[in-house]
Amino acid sequence: MLSNQEVAEELLGKFGEQVYDFEEPYGLLTLSTTREDIIPVLEFLKDHKSYQINFLTDLTGVQYPENKGQEFMVVYHLHSFIHNFRIRIKVYIPEADIHIPTATGLYASANWMERETFDFYGILFDGHPNLIRILNIEEMDYFPMRKEYPLEDATREDKIDALFGR
């Protein structure tokens, strides 16, 4: 059984200050890294002899508009079937330079997940073989999951947030 402590220490030993913000929400090891290091980190975990964290469970994006300079976040959930160990890796990227390297070279499944994230948030995955919209129509000229597009019509006055929530 692999412990969170063990993997965290191994990562710290290998990447030093490039991995930070270690947390354990609900027991799941969570850490952040930079976009320069995300592919090396994924590769390291995938090729690690004993860990074999080699299954990309999920890849998605999140937006924090108030978080200046770190408006977008790409989240990777990885899984090692050998040890039944899950890990979550986050990468924050600024809106002004919304690029991150693709993981399609490591995982074939990343292809559509990255396309979906691009479709929803406009995050550009550098090196992706076919970065086009996947669920929405190609003519769409905005990224619908961004917080600046509220679901409800903003001009309505009868539904105030205090009473009806956001």
Add this chain to the structure above:
Amino acid sequence: MADIELLPHNVPSQAELPELVEELTTLNLGPTHPATHGIFQNILKMDGEKIVSGEQTIGYIHRAFEKIAERRPFYQITTLTDRMNYCSSPINNFGWHMTVEKLLQIEVPKRAQYIRVIMMELARISDHLICNSILGVDTGAFSGFLYVMQKREDIYEIYEEVCGARLTTNMGRIGGMERDLSSTAIRKIRDFIKTFPPVLQEFEKLMSRNRIFMDRTINVGGISLERALSYGFTGPNLRAAGLDYDVRVMNPYSSYEDFDFSIPIGQSGDTFDRYNVRIEEMWQSLKIVEQALNNLPEGPYYADAPEYYLPPKKEVYGSMEALIYHFKIVMGEIDAPHGEVYHAVEGGNGELGFYLISDGGRAPYRLHFRRPSFIYYQAFPEMCKGSTLSDAILTMSSLNVIAGELDA
């Protein structure tokens, strides 16, 4: 005879020959095609009857669930999950409830957990039943499909008895079940346990060793384990390729550790293996239902979480607290705690994950559904490359891609 000068035939020289061009046909399979069971388009490049390459278009029934979820109170999101894999909606419902319970750290009573297991396994049976029988239809065997439809109907009647709905069930509540299993429901489940084995046996007899079916499915649409893992396969499709990964066993939820069942696996990951894995999983699911029903614990069927679990109607009319909570829950005025949760359940098609970020508001800040069919469907062009069109239809059918889950 005089010498006849044989005139040379007018044979064109090599240079004059019209060049043989290899011409590929473009075939548009879908978006609406009766053989694809759902709305997805495949633009296939065909060389005669062989598929050279395929390009997929999805998103025809995209309904922006993740966006909608960012505005809804937690309990209202259940109805969105119904509409993902609509062949086994109770699994999606409970998966979502368990995610929220994990966030709120609510301990659900054993009885509710067992009832959930019963309903989830029935859902799995109905999911696999449809997939396998439709696979039969695609090979030209219609009778098996019609025959097992009757049993799916029985399962839907059980749903109806438990929650009132049949397809989009919205079953259960955050914190437990909305009502206890009625005696009618228990009788119906017992009837099902008794009457289902002969039907499944007969279905197996009809299909499993059927020469035509075997010829059509063995070594068709296979995928190696390595590629399957790279493509993010989970569920029966991954197990058919030879890895015994099952969320129910690896990360047990809802008391799955209490039950005795095995995980069937295949070897070659072809259509026949996927079929066999699903058949065996139905037997295992039936076994779990039986165990859960026989050992159904006594006790409450919902957790003591008044802020999240709707109080019984009788109390709402009779007590002040219940009325207040009822109002607060229905109006969505309960703030959830901060937190970040990933919870996965074994859905009909694989690992169905919910990634929930709560910022302390009444609705999720971000909710992402890890939909298994969305992730593994991208392997389809690779799997059907070089096979005939009719085999590709079978491959797609046996992958059990559900349009609702694919597009969310």
